[in-house]
Structures are given as C-alpha cells and as structure tokens.
Amino acid sequence: MPDMNQPHPDPPLRQASDGPTGQALREADATVLKKLDAIMESSEPEGDIGTLTLADIIDPDALQAMMDDFYAVTHIGIGILDVQGNTLVATGWQDVCTKFHRVHPETLKNCQESDCSLADGVAKGTFKAYRCKNNLWDVVTPIVLGGRHLGNVFFGQYFYEDEVPDYDLFRSQARRYGFDETEYLAALDRVHRCSREKVDAIMAFYAKFAEMISSLSYSKIKLSRALSQSDEAFRQLHASEDLFRKAFLASPDSIAITRLTDGMFVSVNQGFEQITGYTREQALGKTSLEINVWKDPEDRRKVVEELLAKGEVRDYGAPFLTRHGEIYGLMSATIIELSGVPHILNITRDITSRKQAEEALQRTAEALSQSNEEVRQFAYVVSHDLRAPLVNFRGYASELRRSLADLDRFMQPAIKQLTDDERAGADRILRQDIPEALGFIDSSVIRMDNLINALLRLSRLGRHEAILERVDLGSLVSEVLASLGRQVEASGAMVTILPLPEVIADRTSLEQILSNILTNAVLYLDPARPGRIEVSGELTGTELFVKVRDNGRGIAPGEREKVFAPFRRIGAPEVPGEGMGLAYVQALVRRQGGRIWFDSEPGVGTTFSFALPVTRS
C-alpha cells in the first residue's frame, strides 16, 4: 500500500458537483497545462511524452480530493504511485499499515519493495493480486501512457472474506518486530474484508479507471501539444501583426490603404495625416480624387494600370496636393485583399526637399558650368583681342627699325656736316635711343604675347579631352628630360629616375605636368651646390603618386601661397617665366580628379608630389 509522506485523515463527505473538488479540478487543468507548456517548449517529437512523470500528467491533489469523496461513500480505498514509488494519491489507509508496518524500518522496507517489484510486469488493462511482503493482500493495475509504464493503481490492503488470516504468522511478525501483539492483531481484524467478486469488480473498475487516466492524459498531452503549437503560430501571427501595426503607425512615410476600384481610403497612418494635413476622419470613406490628393489624376490612373499589370509599383514619383501645399512624393504600392476585395496598400515618401535640393544642385551645377564656360570664353576672346594689337606693335617696331636703318644711311652725309656735339646727339638718337626704345617695345610685346599664350592655354584646358592609354612613366620622364636637354645640361644637375610604374592615363596631361615640375626643379636649383633631382612614383590602389624632389633653393614660407597662383612668380627674378606653369599644372591635375602639393625648406630643397586616379596597367 502507498507510502504516505504525511498522514491522510479521512476526509468529510463532500458534494462532488461543486465546491473544492470542482475548483481543484479546474485549477488542476491549469496547472497541468502550464507544466505541459513548459515541457512543450522543448518541442518533443509527436507522440513522445518525453521526460514527463506521472505527477506531471495527472493532478494528484484533484484526484486525492475526488478519491476522498469516493472513499467516504464506498469505503473502497485507492493508491496511485509512480514507478519510482512516490505516492501521489491514497485513501482507505489501514491501521495495520500506518501504525505498525510503516513504522518499523524493516516492515516499511517490505512495504516499499512490495509496491515496486511485486507490482511490476502487469499488462495494461489487467490486474494482479499478490500478498505483500508483510503478508496482506494487495492488487495492482498499471498506468501506461504512450507505451511507457508511468505508475500503478493499487487497492489494498485487505483479506478475502473466505479466508482466515494466519494468526500464527502475524503473531510471529509481532514478536519479530516488537509490535504489541494484542493491538497488532486487533488492527489486523480491522483490515477490510472483501469477497473475491468484490475485489475483481473493484479492480475491473480501477483498471478501467487507470485506462481512462492514461488515455485522457495522453489525449491531453497531445491536445496540449497541438494547442501549444497553435498558440505559437498564433503568437507569431500576432507578433507579426503587431509589428506591422507599429510600422504602419510609426512610419514617417504616408501609408494608406485604398479601395482599388475607386481609391476610397480604408486606412491611413499618422504619416499620412502629417504629410497631407488631412485627419483620419477627414480621409476615411472618401476617395483620393474627392480629397484631391493627386495633382494630376492621370498619375493615379497610371499607378493603377501598372499595379494591375505588374502587381506592384515602385518609386513612382508624382506631385501631390496637401493642405500644406504641393509636395513631390515617391510612391510604392501593392495590391492586397481585404475580405476578398482588392485594395491598394501604398507607401508614399515626401521627397519634396530632396527634389528641391536636387533641383537647386542642378541649377548650381548649370550656373557653375555656364560661368566656367563664360570664363573660358572670356579668356579666349581676350587672348585674341589682345593679340591683334601686338601684331601691330611688333610689326611696326620692325618696320621702324627697318626705316631707321634707311634713315641712318640717308642721314649720314648730313650728319657729317654737324658739329661734334650735334653729331654725337644725332648718333645717340639714331643708334642708341631709338633702337633701345624699339628693343623695349619688342621685349614687352614678347612678354605680353607669352602671358596671353599662357592664358590661352589655361582657357583651353577645359576643352582638352583626355585620351587614356598605356603609359610607361619611366620612359615618359626620360623623354621629358631629353626635351629639356640643354637646360638640364647647363644646370649640371644629376637626375635620378627611380623605377616608375606603368599606368593607364592621359599621356599629354602627364607629360605637361612632369615637364612643368621638372623645368621648375631645374630652373630653381641652388647655384651654391651641385644640383640633384630625384623622380619617384608608385601605384597605391587606383592612385598614381609621383614625387619630384630637388635640393634647390626651396620656397620661403611666406611665398607658399603664390606657388599655384596664376601669373605669380616667386624667388629668383633672373629665372625666366610667366608664373603660369604651376597654375596650369594644378588645373591639369584637378581636372583629372587628382591633387598636387609640395614640401619645401629654403636652402634645402623642394618636393612636389601629385596624385592622380589611374587604372593599373
């Protein structure tokens, strides 16, 4: 008979229909479901009850309450134990057990062994009567769930009505375990006596009961599992709906659902309210054409047409009318069905400011390009209009020189007649002052012509079309140096060309850049020491870096900003030039998306570096 951790008093008779029993049952359901929920989360495969124990499946308290009621009426006790020997439900406790067998450690051990080993091996739906190890009758039927033996239902202890207890045996047990013989035998006499038919009837009932517990519990597990899975699906659906609802509400973009046929607003979000200035109340039930959202109703027609053709519309740009004025929106839409009726779910982003910014940018770019063109045009026109008078300056200076020579020849006889002073004066005028004046005119015109040519070159830069080709930079530097041959030789400079890469670049630009930088390096060497120039370069990623290092005069810190300025020259006035070389180089480099810079220390040298985006050869 079951092992009770605490004594279980006979309960008073209670109404089963309601009250604590019904209540307990309902609570039990909840508890069991909760337990199952926890277990289901580990998602055992279908049909497997996993690690569930009997206590997890039945509700011991509810059953106890029910069986207490049953005992009060029938005086038929019950014990429900799991296979580990834990008592879950027990009624009809016999004194001989509670006051004697379960008190002495040795007889208690007999009880426990009986409950487990003697009760084992009974087929499902059948029962077995046996004498417990303390020599009383017990009968057992198993609880089997999903093929697993989880526990047993016991009825006992009892004597059959037609048998006489073996008092000698019990007397000897009393002596062996030190029980009070009189009280022990009296307790023995109070043991329930049953007819064999009654035992069979009770056990048939309990076997069915066990079957019922098993099948109900098993169904419950399956149901719970199904419920739990359906719960999960529902939870996910709910979460997804919640997510959509939040996105719908929180989106700063306008989201609206309209009926496909007429554009009637069915649902709008806050974004819609904010962007259009219409409240939900004002919009719902009205069509988009009634509210006059589309600036051009033709746009709605096109969107619907595309929706019907492709099922969705992406980034359809159109002007919309709002209560705050006209905006430019980018609409994406798809067709959804609400209760079988096709609707348009559309999301519209207000890109008015982006559009305006783009337009402003476009206007600026156009203005800039126009102003660039004007600058080029100006430089071009000025260059030519300035050139025309120069042709006259030089032309007539030459003509004057020629006439002067003739005049000189014609005048000589007359000059000879003059006094010494007068002759000296005439000579000075004819052979010194006038030629000198003509010389100044010539040199100024040459200089002016050079300036104009430089200006012209700069103005034409914008028109040069880059031709990308394979360029061996090392050879190119050698060619440039060869073209500067005389200057380089005259300077006595030692030029070192370190290994240079092959690149895909505009050869003409590279040549002009290198030529100008190298010319400067040669021209601005310091006469006080042997000149050294070193050219190095490398490809890093998609950029070409080139360095030209010299040990020349260097650039004073105060002169740095003049370096790239047009028509500005620095340092040595004896060095020829218009001051356009580096301005031109900088314009060339920048036009190709590159950059140019320098490091310099007066008296030590200068390093010019430039970087151009190129493709590796």
Added chain:
Amino acid sequence: MPDMDLVTILVVEDDPGHARLIEMNLRRAGISNEILWFENGQKVVDFLIEQERKGGSEPSKSLLLLLDLKMPVLDGYQVLERIRSHEHTRHLPVAILTTTDDEREVTRCYELGCNVYITKPVDYEKFAEAVRRLGLLFCVMKTPEGVKRPGAHE
C-alpha cells in the same frame, strides 16, 4: 586660266595696321597685283554683289580673298558662308588670315570651305614669312604655268 597679274587680292581686315602690314609684306614677296582693302565683311560682300551685277563686263578679272575672322558687321565666317553658298562666288579662293589659332576655329573654317588657314604670328619675322608663303601659294594656285617667282628680297 587667267593670268596671275589679272588677279585682284581682296584684303578683308578690320585692323588697318594689319591690313597695311599684309600689303607691305605681299609687295616685298614680289606680288604686284592690285590689292583692295575692306574694313569689314559687309563691304567685301557689297563689292562682290556689285561685281556679279556687272556680270561678264570683266570676265577675265579674277579675285582672291584674304579674310580675317573677327570683324564688325559681318564677320569672316559669315562672309565665307555667303561666298560658298553663292553660285557666282562658289569657287573663289579664300585664305583665312587671323590671330586665332584655336583648333575649333580652324576646323570650322575648313568645314565652311576655306582654301587655307594661316595664323598671324605676333613675331614679325614669322608674320612676314607667313604672308610671303601666302604670296607663293597664290602664284601656285592661280598660275600653273609661267609661274612668276616672287623676288627673293625680304
């Protein structure tokens, strides 16, 4: 083929200084032909219309144009365009002589049908040389036989 001596050179040039330098250097190159100066495009067009009106009165008289580009009223391009689109003047030899050496201008002039394009260099030596070569070219162009070699002086 008309004799080179009968060819009249029309210098269309808004800068009188340039016109005079051109004339002086043509003379030095041995060109003795009649040289007429027009200070803008309109004037030379008027002259050509007048020539056409006279018709065959002077059939042997040939013309040759030295045309500047930047000019008031009608510029060189317009003049060139009119000459080439007009039946009567379609085959007139036209040499562009201008300060512009811009590639676009050169291309445009050749597209409009000029015979030669020469840039006026600021350097007077080169200028004189250019005009001298032009004079030589005229001889070749107009006098395939019995070429008068221009004098070697200057």
